Amino acid sequence: MSLMIRWGRGIALAAALGALAGCSSMRSADRLFGLITPYRIEVVQGNVVTQEMADAVQPGMSRAQVRDILGSPLLTDIFHEDRWDYIFTIRRRGTEPQQRRVTAWFEGERLVRLEAPPLPSEREFVDSIDTFKKPRREPKLALTEEERRALPAPRPVPPEEAAPPAAPRSYPPLEPSAGG
Template structure:
């Protein structure tokens, strides 16, 4: 192949690549409107639900608070009587979330917990479940009408004899 043809093909390939990269950057999350690039799920910190915050009471020791809420994400050396629990999540298909819970101590005892508005465990799971909308969840209980429509159970057959079948063997005791 002549040098000019190879040079022309290389230039054409570079031009096509430049056009495609321009489409990818201007289209947001999609490349050519068809392909969505993978975005890593980012979860940082401790998930603290409303049930966990209700379990923590003033007067608890640091160890008790740690057992309920987990280790704090931030312990400030300048504020030894304060633990900061920060939670952030960025998941494709759901809204990003960020929460902050601060535990204040007086010596070794919890004086107060600033939590703000925390979701229940069920509400938190529902907020990050982006597959729930895509699948049809079957109902797991039958209605009274469906229960009546079921056939009656058949009576159980009497049990067969429990005698072992085949030759019986006798082994000497192991010593």
């Protein structure tokens, strides 16, 4: 083989190896050359079931009542009509993927039991998918006794500074008089 063909094959092999190495590093770092981040679609499937929702569901409820609280089940099976499956998955950039399965068991039209893993509260769920983590500061609505004592005493208003009572005001009529 000629020297030119060997060089060409060597360059092609080096380029292929470089591309493969670039692909593997792109998966691990989610960045191309440390500058460009490819777009990743957020995948949300199913029904979010929180602890508050699961607590509201009680044995003996009708199917319609369970549907009102939890929503329509993601899976219903004609071979297992006594079972509704609520499956929830989410993959969102910057957060851990989540997957939960809640199963409602019925006898006829009445709920017998609800099987669920430990579920997050609504606040915990929102915090788990919030990618814009801002430090939450709850507003302070009341002072402690110590803070009240530390406040300066109100300044008494001398009688000469007090405003005299206002004289009653007269306003023109809203509608013109009949004579004018």
